[in-house]
Amino acid sequence: MNYSSHNNLESLLGGPGRIAVLRVLVDAAGPLTGRQVAVEAGLSPAGAMRVLDRLCERGLVVRVRVGRALLHELDRTNELVSRLLLPLFEGERLLAAEAAATHTAHPRAADVNPMIRPHLEAIEQACRRHRVGRAALFGSATQPSHLIVPSDVDVLVTFEPLDPTTKAREYAALAVELERLLAMPVDVMVSTAPRNAIMQAELDRTQVVLYEDA
The missing domain is CATH 1.10.10.10 (Winged helix-like DNA-binding domain superfamily/Winged helix DNA-binding domain)
Structure with missing residues (x-):
């Protein structure tokens, strides 16, 4: 032609x-x-x-x-x-x-990967149901580019004051619910868990806070 x-x-x-x-x-x-x-x-x-x-x-x-x-x-x-x-x-x-x-969904939608954006409200609701006082995403899930396809989702959580047994139960239930919701592997990290300098640098560089209760 x-x-x-x-x-x-x-x-x-x-x-x-x-x-x-x-x-x-x-x-x-x-x-x-x-x-x-x-x-x-x-x-x-x-x-x-x-x-x-x-x-x-x-x-x-x-x-x-x-x-x-x-x-x-x-x-x-x-x-x-x-x-x-x-x-x-x-x-x-x-x-x-x-x-x-972006304008009608979660206020942090523009800061995360396009594959994760439609699920932000549901992620936050699941975290709140399982008594998480602060929730953040990090890693590839917070790279706002169509060219990056996350193979898993990393979630950093801070639980409300709970006894160890209740916290363990809520942690396990949250991990299962998030994997079912996102249909991909989810790594739930508790903010108080020990981590090395490399992991801390990754958190500092890529962390996007979804919510934090006062």
């Missing part, structure tokens, strides 16, 4: 109107009339048709006549559509979902 006339995103996407039409077509379950596209994209029928005409000329949209209606559908076999436009809009959706989760 000759990409000389489609060599940048501005050429492909154009202005807000074209982006709105493309977004509608990407999300559509089937072919749409020009009027349907206009309504979904928030454009006038004439404006939507001008955009659709241009997209058809570029080979990004297929137009077929069914009776008196003209139906439009994204040409997903087109390399520019399959390799550029679809991944672009999918990335937009993922970023929007992540931003929404």
Whole structure:
């Protein structure tokens, strides 16, 4: 395919109107009339048709006549559509979902790994149920990068004042519950447990406190 006339995103996407039409077509379950596209994209029928005409000329949209209606559908076999436009809009959706989760979920969501973010509220609730007064994550679970996939989750806990038997029971129950919740190995470390200088440095560098009761 000759990409000389489609060599940048501005050429492909154009202005807000074209982006709105493309977004509608990407999300559509089937072919749409020009009027349907206009309504979904928030454009006038004439404006939507001008955009659709241009997209058809570029080979990004297929137009077929069914009776008196003209139906439009994204040409997903087109390399520019399959390799550029679809991944672009999918990335937009993922970023929007992540931003929404960050703003509506746990206040420390942005500081932890994306795989762990959806579970922060449940982790905190489990810790509180098992009488943990302070809970923190550390290690790979606190690396906020999609490129890092934690193989386990490290949790640092400080229990409320408990007798040794009760503390041991709550510790064991918490570890089991967290592993079931996260579906991966969980290492629960008690803050009072002895640790070497290397472990202390790791805690100091990566620790993210989920909550700490006064």
